[in-house]
């Protein structure tokens with residue numbers, strides 16, 4: 001973990017999942033917390049050594065790698081925690097993630113792990129879109145859904161703490177099919193990022209970049225490529241189930257998985273791409289012979 005100075009009072013802790021930080025005299029705003037208490041402890045130590053206080057935590061979205069450390073902060077520091085309404089619900093009841101991945105059924109223990117279910121933590125304040133002051137720091141909050149349901153991001157003085165609204169290209173190459181819940185919204189969020197008069201951005205996974213627009217464009221292209229490939233895959237059969245399509249797409253992308261949790265995450269992403277194709281009238285969901293099927297159009 002490395003503390004990187006962006007400009008003035010703005011920093012980020014660079015690691016597998018970035019943690020943003022903005023100082024305001026005796027107050028300080030942490031943006032996300034990393035995955036667990038070890039990460040939170042490490043971040044707290046590093047910030048303390050640099051004389052950077054933490055009084056508030058802004059959580060961008062309810063994925064454990066972003067909020068899993070918040071419970072430790074709550075326990076050991078006097079902090080106020082901020083999140084958007086739907087992300088808040090999951091942060092406070094983290095079992096909801098394995099529940100939704102397991103199609104609403106009370107989930108099996110296999111998927112109730114630290115990657116899918118972080119420690120619960122109470123959120124003190126709900127954030128909304130628009131200008132808002134947190135820890136005495138005035139920022140513009142944008143909701144950039146697509147990778148998660150709301151995903152508010154914090155912008156200040158031209159710097160965007162963008163969380164997972166876009167990914168570093170190296171991250172996309174590594175994961176091939178990023179976790180997504182809505183592709184149309186993700187693309188609209190990416191367009192919104194392109195329209196900002198920002199001087200730089202730091203994604204949840206990757207490095208701060210001044211020319212982040214190039215990376216955002218690469219994300220748009222990545223989604224389009226996956227949509228094209230998904231459409232091609234759909235046309236290989238007259239109809240198929242979402243599970244069969246997930247398997248076919250994982251094979252096509254040379255992804256080999258051994259865990260149920262991984263299958264469910266990819267299945268969700270595949271369904272998000274198919275939903276986008278359905279929205280473009282290139283695919284249709286049908287119920288036929290007691291099966292839920294996807295039909296190419």
Ligand SMILES: [Zn+2]
Pocket residue numbers: 061063066147148164
């Ligand atoms: Zn995420």
